[in-house]
Amino acid sequence: MITIEQLAFTYPDGTRALDGLSLRVAKGESVGIAGSNGAGKSTLVSHLNAWHLPQAGSARIGGVGVDKKSVETVRKKVGLVFQKPDDQLFMARVYDDVMFGPSNLGMNEAESHTEAERLLRMFGLWELRDKPPAHLSQGQKRFAALAAVLVMQPELLVMDEPTSDLDPRNRRMLIGLVNSLPTTRLTVSHDLDFIWETCKRVCIMSEGKIVADGPTKDILADAELLEANGLELPLRLQGG
Ligand SMILES: Nc1ncnc2c1ncn2[C@@H]1O[C@H](COP(=O)(O)OP(=O)(O)OP(=O)(O)O)[C@@H](O)[C@H]1O
Numbered sequence: 001m002i003t004i005e006q007l008a009f010t011y012p013d014g015t016r017a018l019d020g021l022s023l024r025v026a027k028g029e030s031v032g033i034a035g036s037n038g039a040g041k042s043t044l045v046s047h048l049n050a051w052h053l054p055q056a057g058s059a060r061i062g063g064v065g066v067d068k069k070s071v072e073t074v075r076k077k078v079g080l081v082f083q084k085p086d087d088q089l090f091m092a093r094v095y096d097d098v099m100f101g102p103s104n105l106g107m108n109e110a111e112s113h114t115e116a117e118r119l120l121r122m123f124g125l126w127e128l129r130d131k132p133p134a135h136l137s138q139g140q141k142r143f144a145a146l147a148a149v150l151v152m153q154p155e156l157l158v159m160d161e162p163t164s165d166l167d168p169r170n171r172r173m174l175i176g177l178v179n180s181l182p183t184t185r186l187t188v189s190h191d192l193d194f195i196w197e198t199c200k201r202v203c204i205m206s207e208g209k210i211v212a213d214g215p216t217k218d219i220l221a222d223a224e225l226l227e228a229n230g231l232e233l234p235l236r237l238q239g240g
């Protein structure tokens with residue numbers, strides 16, 4: 001589903017955010033990405049929906065190379081939930097934001113409406129569907145952005161910090177939801193307990209590279225490895 005080889009990316013100000021990163025993810029896998037602030041996680045996932053294009057090396061999604069010509073094809077396959085929901089919500093009403101993708105892709109309107117309503121009800125947003133997204137609470141914005149992505153039924157779901165702003169009950173709901181999805185998933189999170197509960201495999205990123213990759217239960221229980229990369233054990237493994 002994802003084949004990334006020697007991907008490098010430098011921002012215009014000279015910051016090297018990705019430094020020869022390689023990653024393969026098979027169809028149906030659920031992979032977590034952890035790493036300290038500035039490690040390059042968001043820059044990496046921005047390549048998966050062609051928000052950024054590879055400057056060196058390559059990224060392929062389901063066999064399609066990410067480049068200038070494939071932007072539209074890639075965005076049909078990949079649903080990216082941004083770290084900052086404000087980057088994703090721009091319509092006048094919540095409902096319009098959720099329906100924007102499906103109408104843009106020419107999906108069946110009645111079916112998309114049914115799915116949009118199901119998602120908005122599940123996220124407690126149906127009553128708020130006529131509000132401007134800017135007037136939602138942070139957690140509500142995050143769910144609106146997630147609904148806008150899920151409604152397109154992407155082949156690959158990529159979430160960047162999905163649990164920030166969620167209260168404990170909604171965080172628990174999200175765990176149940178993502179675990180029920182058959183979709184291939186890549187989840188960036190500082191919430192290592194969330195990764196523990198939703199991802200079978202985890203990669204640790206540092207300075208634009210993947211420095212560890214393996215089964216979640218091994219990687220996230222390795223206190224030394226985590227500490228060396230500016231991370232701490234998941235709460236469930238601390239104390240006691
Ligand atoms: N638009 C930009 N212009 C210049 N440098 C940038 C830009 N966006 C990010 N960077 C830099 O690139 C590096 C990687 O940033 P990135 O946002 O990918 O990190 P991250 O791992 O997602 O961090 P966080 O955990 O804080 O979200 C950082 O050093 C950051 O300062």
Ligand SMILES: [Mg+2]
Nearest residue numbers: 041042043083
């Ligand atoms: Mg980030």
